[in-house]
Amino acid sequence: MIRTVRLFCFLSVCLPVLAACHTIAHARTIEFAGREWTVRSGEGGPGPNKWSDSAESVWVDGAGLHLRVRNIEGVWHCAEVTSVLPARHGMHRFYVTGRVDLLDRNIVASPFLYQDDSHEVDIEFSRWRRRSGSNTQYVVQPHAVPGNIRRFEMALDGELSTHCINWLPGSIEFRSFSGHSETPAAPNLLIQEWVYAGGDNPPEGDGMRIHINLWLVGGLAPSDGKEAEFVIKDADLPAPPESSAGEKGAKGAD
Numbered sequence: 001m002i003r004t005v006r007l008f009c010f011l012s013v014c015l016p017v018l019a020a021c022h023t024i025a026h027a028r029t030i031e032f033a034g035r036e037w038t039v040r041s042g043e044g045g046p047g048p049n050k051w052s053d054s055a056e057s058v059w060v061d062g063a064g065l066h067l068r069v070r071n072i073e074g075v076w077h078c079a080e081v082t083s084v085l086p087a088r089h090g091m092h093r094f095y096v097t098g099r100v101d102l103l104d105r106n107i108v109a110s111p112f113l114y115q116d117d118s119h120e121v122d123i124e125f126s127r128w129r130r131r132s133g134s135n136t137q138y139v140v141q142p143h144a145v146p147g148n149i150r151r152f153e154m155a156l157d158g159e160l161s162t163h164c165i166n167w168l169p170g171s172i173e174f175r176s177f178s179g180h181s182e183t184p185a186a187p188n189l190l191i192q193e194w195v196y197a198g199g200d201n202p203p204e205g206d207g208m209r210i211h212i213n214l215w216l217v218g219g220l221a222p223s224d225g226k227e228a229e230f231v232i233k234d235a236d237l238p239a240p241p242e243s244s245a246g247e248k249g250a251k252g253a254d
Contacts, residue, residue, distance in 0.1 A: 052077035080213035090238030
């Protein structure tokens with residue numbers, strides 16, 4: 001009887017843990033912008049949503065990193081990648097291709113830094129189910145704290161735009177502009193900039209990671225019923241921990 005109880009405990013407690021470890025150990029990874037990234041699968045927030053690690057949902061080619069919201073056998077799936085190594089203070093510059101200002105109102109595209117819901121720095125492209133109004137926001141979580149969010153309406157004049165998070169110990173500098181370059185090629189190309197100097201700037205730590213995702217607000221299907229794609233041509237990122245490599249990315253205009 002004692003042996004039976006012990007066997008039951010092993011099967012009910014240990015096997016699920018082993019199965020979870022097996023899943024984590026075999027998570028799909030990709031190489032992009034000089035870093036290794038884990039591709040998310042399963043289900044959960046934000047949304048909540050289902051997440052696909054299929055090569056048809058997340059892939060890298062000559063055009064950059066592609067994330068795609070897809071309808072898979074009647075169920076909508078979203079896409080997300082997470083840096084394997086921690087984020088560090090410094091410039092995080094994302095070269096975006098495509099009209100993220102025209103995303104379906106139920107879709108969110110975002111490059112962001114994340115440790116947990118109280119230690120997070122976001123650039124988010126979305127109308128949050130609204131038909132008009134602001135479609136981009138800079139956020140330092142918790143977003144409900146006064147002064148932790150800057151919303152604006154972005155109207156791109158082409159397919160190329162650059163979006164920056166310069167994460168520093170005393171401030172966070174956000175910037176968006178047209179074209180692909182380290183800084184705006186001309187003053188009129190600047191779309192928006194904001195310096196956050198509030199009290200919720202997260203400290204540097206090994207729990208912070210760089211994320212890029214494309215997801216559905218409330219897990220709702222796109223209002224137009226169409227699949228969507230988020231493309232980042234390249235990214236300039238701070239050197240990861242214990243790396244002597246400098247920033248790597250697509251510098252200069254395409």
